[in-house]
Amino acid sequence: METHFSLGVVIMAVLAAAAFAEPDIKVMCEKDSVNVLWRVGPQFVPYAARFFLGSCMPSRWTVLPTGEGEAHFNYKFSDCRFIKQFKGKHIMYQNELSFRPQAKPKPAVFKYPIKCVYKRPEGWVPKFLNPGSGASSGRSKLVFHMALLNEQLTGVAKTNVIPLGSFIPIWAAVEQKAHQPLLLLMDECVAATTPELQPGSQVYPIIGNNGCLLESRAGNSMFLPRYHSSAIILYLQSFRFGLEGEVYIHCNLVVWDSNELDQQRKACHVKDHGRWELLDDPSRSSLCDCCDSVCAARNKRAAEWVESHSRSFKTVLGPIIIVEPSSVSNTTSPESGFAFNTEEMAQS
The missing domain is CATH 2.60.40.4100 (Zona pellucida, ZP-C domain)
Known part of the structure; x- marks a missing residue:
């Protein structure tokens, strides 16, 4: 059983590498949140719980008539372990999408950076x-x-x-x-x-x-x-x-x-x-x-x-x-x- 499970993980990693070579990902940065739409092939629909934005699972999952799946992530920057950085006159929020066939600490087989950059309000400084x-x-x-x-x-x-x-x-x-x-x-x-x-x-x-x-x-x-x-x-x-x-x-x-x-x-x-x-x-x-x-x-x-x-x-x-x-x-x-x-x- 363990051998079959390990083989399945290897096959999934190979499939992910090929399927995510050109990922279908759309990112929309809002005022204090982000909306991400990640479309994947039918072979990944059974693994909806293995897609993440930082530490968050999809806020909504949709199965399309074509059999493809869409992972929707709609979260505030205070969620999902976003990293907030100040660079010059800008504020930047960073995170990453990932697909993990196995639970941590096993590594993700795919990662994709997410970044939202905003102009820092005039005169604003951390207290x-x-x-x-x-x-x-x-x-x-x-x-x-x-x-x-x-x-x-x-x-x-x-x-x-x-x-x-x-x-x-x-x-x-x-x-x-x-x-x-x-x-x-x-x-x-x-x-x-x-x-x-x-x-x-x-x-x-x-x-x-x-x-x-x-x-x-x-x-x-x-x-x-x-x-x-x-x-x-x-x-x-x-x-x-x-x-x-x-x-x-x-x-x-x-x-x-x-x-x-x-x-x-x-x-x-x-x-x-x-x-x-x-x-x-x-x-x-x-x-x-x-x-x-x-x-x-x-x-x-x-x-x-x-x-x-x-x-x-x-x-x-x-x-x-x-x-x-x-x-x-x-x-x-x-x-x-x-x-x-x-x-x-x-x-x-």
Whole structure:
């Protein structure tokens, strides 16, 4: 009996591979839900319960006069284990259709990606990322935050174990309820293997030359589009420095007048065209031309203006553990002591 059952599964897998070579699938994305119509051949009608959208079975199944079957999936994005992601100015919901002749953990013999993309509402940000949503420490102080985010950028990461080559989303923000609108910049960031920097510490440069994302030259690291002037997200591709050990990200955060950007106060990264681009105003990307050399110091008068208007703070994020992808399942993260850093700085 077991042999016959196994043979039946193999035959079904072969039939599925041939029948689903060009699947008849229609997807309609609604406001907060999705409608999927999947038409299959007569041979699959007895297996209606083996078709899934994520974790959901068909909400309706129809047998056509031709003998073919139609699996209807009508579900909200809060169902079926949809993955919600934020990318730039868009919100994306992802899932997959699958056909499973056998119950889990046996693998599906067919998978088909489902994706619905929407424009993110103007001014909308996840509540926890709004730097003005937390408790204010008073009129005389600025409160800085830095955190490691999850892959979907929807909250603080639940693990500090990062596979080599994947991205490390680093969020920084400053609360400014009692201040004029400020622009938060990452002036300088380095990776180190210790939580404190010493004169002889081994460091790996990430951001230097007053806001130039050096890591964007060789890889895919970038600054993500801003959702608020007082917050910034560094989308850093993980590297081999400190591999399998603890890595700490040390940054100098600066708050600044958004109307006074110059070569000393900026956020620059290399984009697809291979040239440096200014995050906050690509039309002024000439401010980034110095990133491959030395960004000039200000004259004395400008330096005095900077001293009286700029506020900066040194902070550290970690530990982060970068591992080979094959090691991820065997690595556990510490219960605490990573991912979030909140500091206050009194105004001078």
